[in-house]
Amino acid sequence: MHENTDVLIAGAGPTGLTLAVDLARRGVPFRIVDQAPEPAAGSKGKGLQPRSQEVFDDLGVIGPILAAATPYPPLRVRIGAVPIWQARMHRTAAATDAVPYPTVLMHPQWRTEAVLRERLAGLGGKVEQSSALTGFEQDADGVTARLGTGQSLRARYLVAADGGRSQVRKALGIGFAGETREEERMALGDVRAEGLDRDHIHVWVRPGRGMVALYPMAGTDTFQMLASLKPGVTPEQTLSGYQRILAERSMLPRVRLTELLWSSLYRVNIRLADRYRSGRVFLAGDAAHVHPPAGGQGLNTGVQDAYNLGWKLARVLAGAPEALLDTYEEERRPVAAGVLGLSVDLADRKSYKRGEDTYQLSLSYRGGSLARRGGDRVPDGPLPLADGTRARMFDLLRGPHFTLLSPDPAPRVPGGPEVRAYAPAGPYGGERHTLVRPDGHVGISTSSVEELAAYLAMV
Numbered sequence: 438m439h440e441n442t443d444v445l446i447a448g449a450g451p452t453g454l455t456l457a458v459d460l461a462r463r464g465v466p467f468r469i470v471d472q473a474p475e476p477a478a479g480s481k482g483k484g485l486q487p488r489s490q491e492v493f494d495d496l497g498v499i500g501p502i503l504a505a506a507t508p509y510p511p512l513r514v515r516i517g518a519v520p521i522w523q524a525r526m527h528r529t530a531a532a533t534d535a536v537p538y539p540t541v542l543m544h545p546q547w548r549t550e551a552v553l554r555e556r557l558a559g560l561g562g563k564v565e566q567s568s569a570l571t572g573f574e575q576d577a578d579g580v581t582a583r584l585g586t587g588q589s590l591r592a593r594y595l596v597a598a599d600g601g602r603s604q605v606r607k608a609l610g611i612g613f614a615g616e617t618r619e620e621e622r623m624a625l626g627d628v629r630a631e632g633l634d635r636d637h638i639h640v641w642v643r644p645g646r647g648m649v650a651l652y653p654m655a656g657t658d659t660f661q662m663l664a665s666l667k668p669g670v671t672p673e674q675t676l677s678g679y680q681r682i683l684a685e686r687s688m689l690p691r692v693r694l695t696e697l698l699w700s701s702l703y704r705v706n707i708r709l710a711d712r713y714r715s716g717r718v719f720l721a722g723d724a725a726h727v728h729p730p731a732g733g734q735g736l737n738t739g740v741q742d743a744y745n746l747g748w749k750l751a752r753v754l755a756g757a758p759e760a761l762l763d764t765y766e767e768e769r770r771p772v773a774a775g776v777l778g779l780s781v782d783l784a785d786r787k788s789y790k791r792g793e794d795t796y797q798l799s800l801s802y803r804g805g806s807l808a809r810r811g812g813d814r815v816p817d818g819p820l821p822l823a824d825g826t827r828a829r830m831f832d833l834l835r836g837p838h839f840t841l842l843s844p845d846p847a848p849r850v851p852g853g854p855e856v857r858a859y860a861p862a863g864p865y866g867g868e869r870h871t872l873v874r875p876d877g878h879v880g881i882s883t884s885s886v887e888e889l890a891a892y893l894a895m896v
């Protein structure tokens with residue numbers, strides 16, 4: 438006896454949770470399972486890029502994130518007690534009309550996941566913990582999946598958000614080409630420390646020994662500790678083991694760790710899945726791409742994979758042509774390839790400076806099969822409407838619908854998506870119809886109502 442659902446999400450990291458929240462708000466039946474008995478600890482992917490903040494605004498979780506997140510404090514590099522360099526990693530910028538979230542924010546990953554889980558609960562969803570996906574088969578109509586609980590279930594689609602070691606990717610035989618940099622290993626931990634201010638990211642370099650960094654984690658009294666490791670050296674995953682690394686690199690006895698809350702050894706992997714789709718199964722997040730943490734792209738790219746896939750799954754489940762789901766790989770795989778290049782470049786340059794290329798605001802799906810004179814992210818901004826009111830673009834876009842900016846109402850398309858139409862005023866208006874996808878990218882910009890209707894039929 439199988440239980441049925443539309444979408445099975447394997448893995449409740451940031452990618453799986455983002456997809457779950459998006460499907461839940463669309464009313465799509467789904468289940469989300471995770472093999473771990475409880476939510477993950479660990480501050481891991483702590484940088485939230487401006488574009489992810491916009492996504493989180495749309496998903497209704499930016500409030501609790503902004504309540505705890507902070508910009509990255511200045512970074513202070515020292516040799517022992519001697520400062521050798523101090524600067525901010527990111528430029529500080531004021532919000533503009535077009536970019537309401539201009540700054541990379543620091544927010545521990547466990548808390549980002551907790552906020553998403555809480556939003557999911559508010560929408561009536563829940564992660565099934567201690568429920569590993571242990572096997573699956575697919576046929577023309579769906580996927581039959583087995584869980585470690587002994588249960589089996591039938592889903593129309595399976596999304597593997599099961600992380601870099603994805604069992605689903607392996608079971609599908611999808612290649613994960615790239616390299617593992619054995620020589621670039623790091624010890625990572627969440628620690629409490631004495632003798633350190635929380636107004637800086639503290640970095641010590643000791644020539645010949647290595648580097649250690651302590652990031653004061655926003656919204657907590659902990660630091661994320663990150664230390665380079667020499668090949669073949671594996672530190673004890675204990676408080677004293679981490680204290681030894683810190684003492685050796687900082688050479689400052691007054692800086693003392695008092696607690697190790699979580700720890701992990703991290704090996705740099707740079708890999709991209711050959712395919713993101715195999716029939717009714719999709720790879721998302723780390724299951725599809727892994728790269729160095731430099732530039733804070735990993736979690737953010739996974740969140741945006743989910744944001745790209747969610748509305749497409751919902752539309753196809755509602756009757757849109759299957760081919761819409763092929764555009765997920767078409768749009769997201771090149772983005773991941775670019776992110777891999779960027780994060781490898783940042784890691785190789787060993788520079789702490791981060792530029793706007795990490796913000797993910799200029800990512801575009803231009804030139805793809807879903808872009809008809811479109812593809813770019815729609816910026817926020819004031820928008821005077823023909824009825825004399827003044828709207829903000831992100832207020833119009835917020836929610837699971839398509840948004841049409843047009844002098845005419847949306848054309849009727851049987852079975853088509855929900856479209857909210859607004860007529861811009863005066864110079865913003867004109868005769869063009871601009872349809873914005875649910876993920877905030879322009880789908881089509883056209884003066885032809887027929888072309889617009891054909892596009893709506895496609896999605």
Ligand SMILES: Cc1cc2nc3c(=O)[nH]c(=O)nc-3n(C[C@H](O)[C@H](O)[C@H](O)COP(=O)(O)OP(=O)(O)OC[C@H]3O[C@@H](n4cnc5c(N)ncnc54)[C@H](O)[C@@H]3O)c2cc1C
Pocket residue numbers: 447448449450451452453470471472473477481482483484546568569570571598599600601603604625701702703721722723724730731732733734735736737739
């Ligand atoms: C130690 C470490 C340090 C990192 N540091 C940084 C950093 O500093 N900056 C940065 O941007 N990124 C960092 N990353 C990367 C970032 O954490 C990831 O990009 C992000 O977690 C990816 O999210 P995800 O949801 O795709 O996968 P994950 O977060 O890996 O989540 C996968 C989930 O799937 C579950 N799962 C696995 N197999 C199964 C199964 N068979 N059935 C059910 N559930 C399953 C796991 O329990 C897990 O909860 C780090 C990652 C690690 C591991």
